[in-house]
Amino acid sequence: MTLSRTFVDVRPLRTSALFRRLLIGRTVSVLGTFMTMVTVMYQVWDVTHSTVWTGAVGLAGALPTVVVGLLAGAWVDRGDRRRIFLFNTVAQAACSLLLALQGFTGRVPVAVVLVLVAAQSGFGAVGGPAAGVFVPRLLPKDQVAAGLALNMMSFTTMMLVGPALGGLLIGWAGVGFCYLADALTFVIAFYGAFGLPALPPEGEPSRAGLHGILDGLRFLSGHRVVRGALITDLAATVLSMPVSLFPLVNAERFGGTPRTLGLFLSAISVGGIVSSVFSGAVTRLGRPGLVMLWGAGTWGVALAAFGLMTDPWAGLACLVVAGAADNASVVARSTIVQTRTPDSLLGRVTSAEQIVGQAGPNIGNLRGGLVAGWTSGATALVTGGLLCLLAVLSVSASTPELRNGAGATPDEP
Incomplete structure (x- = not known):
């Protein structure tokens, strides 16, 4: 290439x-x-x-x-x-x-x-x-x-x-x-x-009221590839969202300096921008399932590594890697959703993806705060990152279509 x-x-x-x-x-x-x-x-x-x-x-x-x-x-x-x-x-x-x-x-x-x-x-x-x-x-x-x-x-x-x-x-x-x-x-x-x-909508419009919602939920539960994509996103956000832990980890490991905390908050965004600039290699690959799994798994590993770091610059490097991996995973997940979902159901599936994207990080930040309250910020980061990796491996094992780049066509449940 x-x-x-x-x-x-x-x-x-x-x-x-x-x-x-x-x-x-x-x-x-x-x-x-x-x-x-x-x-x-x-x-x-x-x-x-x-x-x-x-x-x-x-x-x-x-x-x-x-x-x-x-x-x-x-x-x-x-x-x-x-x-x-x-x-x-x-x-x-x-x-x-x-x-x-x-x-x-x-x-x-x-x-x-x-x-x-x-x-x-x-x-x-x-x-x-x-x-x-x-x-x-x-x-x-x-x-x-x-x-x-x-x-x-x-x-x-x-x-x-x-x-x-x-x-x-x-x-x-x-x-x-x-x-x-x-x-x-x-x-x-x-x-x-x-x-x-x-x-x-191309095809049959949604049925009114509860029937239309249930049709969307049936599609989500029955389409292995789209379901696996949303589960992967939940694993990355609910199990390992790190933002609520930054102030505590900054105080535990890096002296509580406000400047360091600000850099932590920016590092993930910087990683996302870098990943976007060099996204051509993965978007042209034509295997979004594989990219999503690797991205989500790398996100978990990078956050677990951040929890182990005692040097702030090494910690920032881990967060940049996490941001880059997350960006690639999100693009790949959206590609799966928008190319594997029939147009007549796309509004409902995109809405579910939006709910996952909104609720997942909030629940994940709450989870991180609770675990840190019982243990420490570093422990919450390491355990969350490893749980994310295990969940991604489970999705990969149970949904070979994501690994192989094949999968159901948009018209198949």
Whole structure:
């Protein structure tokens, strides 16, 4: 393989003008999302000085995703995904405008801020599954992995840039201006999707209500490849999510220096960006199952190694490796979901993937905190990483289709 083929595959940018617009809109919108995330945390802490309230910010963002998720998937699979996405983008922008209004006035109770965050998250829980069909409908099948890698690259980059930019804007112009900037980013996202054609489900639309949800769950339980992909993601997040352990490990092993803690939080993002830049080798490989298994297993091993490190630079190197492996695994998992799921079920399956991606890290951070409370931060990291590796090996053994790069076609259960 030539060196140029190891870099991120940019064929989707040349193939589809619509994909280019979508990627620009998505990148700007994700930047605004991370700016708002840090702004809400800052505002809630500034008003309350309570970790209970700042913890409630995470709950306000996660709970609507889980509650709305499956219902949203069935709705998305009954209508025009483009129209659903545009409507929910406008609704999210309206929530940001209301957050900006309260930020400028400064006289709104914190509970109202959390309600607006929850509402915005709920609209995002519907818009996310609708957007989940865009890449496989716009790109040839052999470029879907490359398109998802470009999406992931923009997400990881904005995850690094967004909080820093949000902090600068808060210091320069205040929280109201930062929320207003987020509202404007949704305008770019709306423009990015406005030129899409109508995207109704291909095949039989979802049945209404509970029947449609049960159809989606039956597909997930019966399709070995897609089921294995979601189980692998749960193993990586629930069993070994490390973020809640960083402050404790920093205090136990590295003297509690704030600078070190900040680097820990950035290292995983840096690894993800590096992995995205050199993603061409794995997206062109055409074996997403194998890439996902190796990525998730390496994530677990790297975090276990981080738990054993006493040198901060060696620990940072482990986290960079973990971030790179996680990025490759996420792109591969999304490729499996979007190429192995029939279009008529894609909204429901993408919604389930979104729920796993939202709930898994929160549960994993809770698990890590509980284990660390009983033992130590290093023990929680090492045991979590090894459990993740064992779970990935179990999925690999029970689902040979993932290892072999074969598997059911999109039309087979």
